[in-house]
Amino acid sequence: MKVSKLLGQRFKNAPSDCIIESHALMTRGGYMKYMANGIYSLFMPAKRITKKIEAIIRDEMDKADGQEVMFPVAMPASLWEESGRYESVGSELARWKDRSGNKMILGMTHEEAAVHLARDTASSYADYPFMIYQIQTKFRDEPRARGGLIRVREFTMKDAYSFHTSEEDLDRYYDIQFKAYENIFRRAGAKNVIPVKSDSGMMGGNVSHEFILLTEIGEDSIAICPDCGYSANMEAADVIVKNEAGKVEELEKVLTPDCKTIEDVVKFLGTDVLSSAKAVVYQRNADDTYVVAFIRGDLEVNETKLRNYVKAEIHPATITEESGIVAGFIGPMGLPKNVTVVFDKSLEGIESLVCGANEENYHFKGFNIARECGKVEYADVAKIFEGGICPVCGKPHITISKGIEVGNIFKLGTKYTKSMDMTYLDANGEAQYPIMGCYGIGVGRLAASICQESHDDFGPIWPMSIAPWQVEVCNLRCDDETVNAQASKLYEDLTAAGVEVLYDDRNIRPGAMFADADLFGIPVRVVVSPKTAERGVFEVSFRDKSWKGDLPIDGAVEEIKKIVEEQLAKYR
Numbered sequence: 001m002k003v004s005k006l007l008g009q010r011f012k013n014a015p016s017d018c019i020i021e022s023h024a025l026m027t028r029g030g031y032m033k034y035m036a037n038g039i040y041s042l043f044m045p046a047k048r049i050t051k052k053i054e055a056i057i058r059d060e061m062d063k064a065d066g067q068e069v070m071f072p073v074a075m076p077a078s079l080w081e082e083s084g085r086y087e088s089v090g091s092e093l094a095r096w097k098d099r100s101g102n103k104m105i106l107g108m109t110h111e112e113a114a115v116h117l118a119r120d121t122a123s124s125y126a127d128y129p130f131m132i133y134q135i136q137t138k139f140r141d142e143p144r145a146r147g148g149l150i151r152v153r154e155f156t157m158k159d160a161y162s163f164h165t166s167e168e169d170l171d172r173y174y175d176i177q178f179k180a181y182e183n184i185f186r187r188a189g190a191k192n193v194i195p196v197k198s199d200s201g202m203m204g205g206n207v208s209h210e211f212i213l214l215t216e217i218g219e220d221s222i223a224i225c226p227d228c229g230y231s232a233n234m235e236a237a238d239v240i241v242k243n244e245a246g247k248v249e250e251l252e253k254v255l256t257p258d259c260k261t262i263e264d265v266v267k268f269l270g271t272d273v274l275s276s277a278k279a280v281v282y283q284r285n286a287d288d289t290y291v292v293a294f295i296r297g298d299l300e301v302n303e304t305k306l307r308n309y310v311k312a313e314i315h316p317a318t319i320t321e322e323s324g325i326v327a328g329f330i331g332p333m334g335l336p337k338n339v340t341v342v343f344d345k346s347l348e349g350i351e352s353l354v355c356g357a358n359e360e361n362y363h364f365k366g367f368n369i370a371r372e373c374g375k376v377e378y379a380d381v382a383k384i385f386e387g388g389i390c391p392v393c394g395k396p397h398i399t400i401s402k403g404i405e406v407g408n409i410f411k412l413g414t415k416y417t418k419s420m421d422m423t424y425l426d427a428n429g430e431a432q433y434p435i436m437g438c439y440g441i442g443v444g445r446l447a448a449s450i451c452q453e454s455h456d457d458f459g460p461i462w463p464m465s466i467a468p469w470q471v472e473v474c475n476l477r478c479d480d481e482t483v484n485a486q487a488s489k490l491y492e493d494l495t496a497a498g499v500e501v502l503y504d505d506r507n508i509r510p511g512a513m514f515a516d517a518d519l520f521g522i523p524v525r526v527v528v529s530p531k532t533a534e535r536g537v538f539e540v541s542f543r544d545k546s547w548k549g550d551l552p553i554d555g556a557v558e559e560i561k562k563i564v565e566e567q568l569a570k571y572r
Contacts, residue, residue: 003503004505012515020147020217020452023149023448025519026460029045045468045520048469049462053446061180064131073137076104078103091143092143109159114416119420122424122434123425128163129164129169130162132161135158138156139153150404150445160440161437177439178409181195181211184407188571189454196210197232198232199233199304208408209409216402218403228393234384235304237398239380239382241388253363254365256361259363269354273296277295277332279293280293280295285312290325290336290340292340294343300382301383302382305379326359329359331358331363331367343376345380350369406441407440409438414435417434459519461523463571469522470524471560472503474487474526476510476529486538486553499561535550538553540560
């Protein structure tokens with residue numbers, strides 16, 4: 001490809017709203033063009049990068065016995081009504097009616113379509129297991145589109161769905177996909193991707209992992225133990241605390257005027273925050289009934305954990321006078337009967353607590369949960385914190401890092417096959433529900449994440465495995481007959497040898513050409529100039545600045561091809 005023929009412009013500066021490096025560089029470098037909020041067109045360089053990522057994904061999915069299929073983007077709402085997600089998923093799901101008045105949706109994920117394709121087809125246990133996958137356009141009306149291709153509304157995604165007749169077989173295949181994902185990210189050149197335990201969210205299922213590319217600009221917070229390698233998303237990280245039991249004391253109601261926060265209470269009473277219980281109040285989205293979570297005073301509630309525990313969508317509460325809840329003085333004893341009470345595990349074992357008395361300006365001292373409330377169930381609904389205890393090795397060395405989710409895998413179980421009545425006949429002729437797994441990777445997001453991870457102040461540094469081209473030839477003097485002949489011949493010979501080459505044949509200043517070359521981010525750069533022609537060499541350098549040298553013109557094609565193959569070998 002010649003730069004003079006390439007559609008797209010490179011810019012010195014990015015628009016002011018490009019606050020993330022990958023967004024700025026991919027906008028400046030002519031990779032993408034904004035069309036609407038979270039919706040972009042891709043120019044040829046970006047399309048070549050995503051095509052290579054897709055090829056890597058296809059190769060790994062095919063090795064895992066995947067069958068590539070294609071689902072529609074537009075689907076009848078009836079499929080999602082079968083699964084129950086038409087109502088349960090929020091406004092992210094694009095709902096509309098066709099010209100006949102039929103309710104339709106745009107696919108943000110395709111579990112329902114996968115079940116629709118397979119049911120009535122895989123009717124016998126002999127048809128199992130199998131996995132189907134696609135690389136397809138999705139639309140999610142994301143309210144917080146940001147960072148260019150990092151978080152968008154329309155995107156390309158690989159989603160795969162496996163079907164099994166036993167949990168053991170799903171476990172076996174889940175491990176195969178786990179390893180395939182590690183291979184995909186390694187081959188694509190993502191250097192800092194780690195698997196983490198995660199929350200299944202709207203997908204359902206009880207086991208899931210996210211693959212997180214660690215970067216400070218990430219929206220996801222990850223709990224990591226540097227000692228044993230434990231890692232989990234904040235929404236799924238187990239919280240372990242060690243409590244001093246203390247002595248059993250008599251229950252005492254004490255006046256605490258205007259002490260509505262845990263900090264005010266412990267300061268007023270001169271007690272330890274580690275022996276206090278604070279109340280955090282939510283309401284169910286469905287009916288606005290109250291959920292009160294009691295947690296140790298120094299900790300925070302993890303809303304995702306609480307939602308999963310009460311099995312309902314929730315939101316921070318608005319406490320009214322009619323609720324019977326006394327804001328600022330809430331305690332476990334004396335709450336209205338229609339309030340759901342949740343005790344976090346951080347309170348377990350503390351014999352004497354300070355907590356609200358459910359009366360204006362009063363708190364309890366010496367509150368013993370077992371004595372005052374009877375036998376209760378403790379749940380882990382706390383948010384992990386820096387310096388927390390690792391649930392695997394037991395060391396208090398948990399660190400919190402930021403990252404971007406670039407892939408996920410779920411054990412869905414029978415959530416979709418049951419709701420959509422997909423069955424097969426087992427060896428005894430009895431109807432059973434298949435067990436599903438689900439595996440997704442965002443293609444554009446992975447490309448942008450790798451750019452975020454591998455760049456300098458001047459542009460991306462693309463790995464050889466996904467670079468838009470493998471070699472860039474820079475002709476510094478296209479008006480010089482000798483230089484032009486050497487550069488053009490090198491371009492033609494490398495192309496004939498199977499090397500992917502971008503040839504900058506424009507009559508522009510060297511500084512401008514090199515600035516554009518940095519934005520292209522191509523791994524190998526070959527400069528042809530009057531000086532190199534005089535010396536009978538080509539000047540060769542790597543985009544990551546790890547090597548620079550001269551190659552004799554004779555034999556240069558073979559040497560450059562060898563360099564490309566050596567770099568490609570790192571990603572196989």
